[in-house]
Amino acid sequence: MARLVKLDATGPIRIDPQEKPVFICACGLTKNFPFCDGAHKKCKEEEPGAVYRYDPETGEPVRAE
Secondary structure: OOOOOOOOOOOOEEEOOOOOOEEEOOOOOOOOOOEOOOHHHHHOOOOOOOOEEEOOOOOOEEEEO
C-alpha cells in the first residue's frame, strides 16, 4: 500500500557522537537513507504551507498542492 508521508524539514538533523558529527536526513529526499546526502538543497525554493511531490528518479519537484 502506498502512503504519503509529509516531511516539513528542509535540512538534516545533526548527531554529535564522540569522533565526528553524523547528519540524518529529515527532508526525505536522500538516496542514502537514513543519512543526509545534501538532497535537502532542493527544498530551498519551497513555499511555506505548500505540499510538494518529488520524482523518485530525478529528485526534482513535479507538483505542488
